Amino acid sequence: MVRLKEGEVRIPSGCAIAGILNQKGTCFSGDRIISCIASMRQRSNGLGGGFAAYGIYPQYEKQYALHLYYDHEKARSESETLLNRNFKICYAEPIPVRKNSRVGEAPLAWRYFADPREERLQEQGMDEEEFMVGMVMQINSGIAGAFIASSGHNMGAFKGMAYPEDIGDYFRLDEYRAYLWTAHGRFPTNTPGWWGGAHPFTLLDWSVVHNGEISSYGSNRRFLEMFGYRCSLQTDTEVIAYIFDFLMRREGLGLDDTVKIIAATFWEDMGDRKLAWLRHRYSSLLLNGPFSIIVATGNGMAAVNDRIKLRPLVAACKDDFLYISSEEAAIRKVEPVLDKLWSPSGGEPVIGLIDNKVGLLEPKLNGVFIRSA
């Protein structure tokens, strides 16, 4: 039997999600997030787990940190040719791993710290981010056997086909220190077939972990395609990441507005003219169906539920830490005594930012990102 890979088939799944942020920007080891997500083992089935970590590459924080998975050496040589043509690569190495029997056949994992070549940007007439998005799309859909797991600054995604705690062990996350960790344990209803299909899904600095199934996928996807996004993975999560990217980076909307688009206020409660306009304009980006998601950038994270709260989501604070999780128990596991714990209402975002940050994206002086959360 030929096993279809994720990307060739769309696979619904249930999940556990978790996120831990130190709002002062102090880095801490991956042990905590592993312990947190491991306690929700029943929400996963061993067919997908992963982490996003922010602040792990301070020595290369100016460069794009590219995590690539290769099915074979040929994919690596093809990809590296492409990368070399488009980037100045400061440093490249295989991602260190600790083999364990609970993680099956793994792809080659490499990381590159790279700057886009100025002349390539000029040629293409794009800004750096557009260029990067283009590169990611090109490698993911163009080179067989190669997949970009993450492509942001000072961050990385570590994911694969196993329980999340085993993936954490495999990638030696206990040895990394980050100020923001998100994690995902997956319960796909079909075998995803490859590591690229695991979560978190990332693009530039964005990472998304997501529990749920987006029944509006077809609408969302066809809307995004009008703006050049190619949903090569066919996962709901990919669509969510692109929606955030589209609304916040390209349309310059703030997080509040973005949340009001993906989990729109019901028309019968719609008092605000601006919200109504947002809903009219971006009605196809409403996320329908059950979901809870954590979206993160280097500036912080935001969690939101679908508007009728069909999936679990709890949040808690303790000192400088913000915790978000599918289950309260997972938070208590790593922080038994909390200052505050609450269950956010459907469509009401929980936003945690590093202290001096004003939004998930940096405000830009050229005015593109002046509206922020």
Next chain:
Amino acid sequence: MALTMLAPVFKVEREESRCIKCGVCVQQCANEVHHLDNGWMWTNDEECVACQRCVSLCPAQALAIKEYPLSFRVNSHWTPATIREIYAQADSGGVLLAGMGNPRSYKSYFDHLLLNASQVTNPSIDPLREPMELNTSLGNKTGSSELSEKPLISLRLPIMFSAMSFGSVSLNVHKSLSRAAYAMGTLWNTGEGGLHPDLFSYKDNAVVQVASGRFGVHPAYLENSAVIEIKIGQGAKPGIGGHLPGAKVSEEVARTRMIPAWSDAISPAPHHDIYSIEDLAQLIETLKVATGYKKPIAVKVAAVHNISAIASGVVRAGADILAIDGFRGATGAAPMRIRDHVGIPIEIALAQVDSRLRDEGIRQQVSLVAAGGIRNSADVVKAIALGADAVYIATAALIALGCHLCQMCFTGKCNWGIATTRPDLSRRLNPEVGAKRAQNLLQAWEHEIKEIMGAMGINAIDSLRGNRLMLRGIGLGPEELKILGVKAAGEEG
């Protein structure tokens, strides 16, 4: 003519043991089929059109209308209908006229599309317990902020009543549909016959048409509207104008259309000020200027072979709403050969146009309205999943008002008081009853759409629009699936 070779099409069967000779059938049949002479009931079957009025009203259930027993030798090429049509043309030397929509057995793509539902991985939503939004807004959605938003029209449900002119239908039809549209928070459409002064109070729910005859178009008409629709063509007769026979142009129709009473009202085939796309752009702009840029301008075109290029042009010409009328769309009168052989199915046209507008990045500039043969709420859901923002219904609305699809609208002798302006006939449609029935129909469909969406795990129609993953084709070839943009039943994704 001495000899007509036309045999009756229908046979009226009266069960003598039941007939009470009450004369209701005699009194009700405008075609004068039934007669009562000194206690003797007899029928003139040639005149029967099978409108079922007598059958419906007979208090003794004594009547049945049957097809006239086969009178031709069996021939699968020369069917009885074909032969009859030749006789009729040999008799008259004229173009065959027909009413309502294309009745031929072309494939209905709606019947080859299946809907999705949630199971386990995604909870279905119970519309009785959770909010379920069918709210739809029509217009150009590209306004860059709430302050520069283009005029939009909000509907409570994505179903509107399609254009039917006063004159082709009775004023009571307009009264019924306008009241139902008001009650349901949607729109009705005047058609090209003007807006009767009695209905000015329903202006906020009215789509007023500007068609090639420009009947009844004046500043107050344009102002008294929610949307102005330029009618280029209609699905029942693409490329063909309109002809309202003088006999239907009563004093009131004449006043509303601003033409002399009892004179033929002829709509030219093209707009004589629109010979090309740039002329359409000018008319759109003219109407926007005339109404202070406060109303969305719709353009209605028939679904023809190169519909997607036409649609793209219409959107670029500035239309805020594009209504596409498929080949099942109905009419009061059309040449039969045109009605039955010109145009393409709405499902195909809609899928094509939605995809094309997305490819060109102009889908946000326009709302798509699908029309022509929408029969039930499942068709509505399928049309929206294919890419429509809303649908127009007209035949279904008339059926709700009592139409039995006898297809003889052009005679003006509609026994149901619908396609007529004769006072004695049009009074048969009490607008109180009509409004309630049309409203009931919309309400019923609204409930059904909510159920279907809830089963899909969707609680806003926005998430259904263009969501072709909610559809699967059954019994369709690869080319058809490709054009519709849907996967085959059994394909995952």
Next chain:
Amino acid sequence: MKITAIPDYCLGCGLCRIYCAAAHDGFQGNVLRAFKHGSPLPRINLINWQGLTYFNVCRHCQDAPCINACISGAMQRDENGRVYVDNSRCVSCYTCILVCPFGHPQVSRERPGILKCDLCRESNREPACLKHCPNEAIIWDEESGPTGSAKNKVHGE
């Protein structure tokens, strides 16, 4: 409590008379039984003249001349205000016919007594004419009756 017909929407089809007859005299609404095997006696009169119709039915007057004039006490009003005739007490003097300003009560040619609308009080259901009018042209009168709102003013008119 009374019914009336909206002249604009009365078709003059006469179904009201047929269902009226079937609703009385023990036919229990069965049209065939009434018309094929009985003597149907409609209480309603429907005049159809040159496209105009006149639905002549009892007004069930507050101060009913027929009750006042009845010499045998056959003409009565029930607890719901419906004026009806108790034909077992009727002596066929026809005084009611003389005094009715609307010309409603009629002589019954089939039997002693008179015929008049009793709003189908025997069946204790909605009056048959109202129920069966194909165009809902027969309605409860605005000021009275259980569904007095039947002819609600509609939006804007």
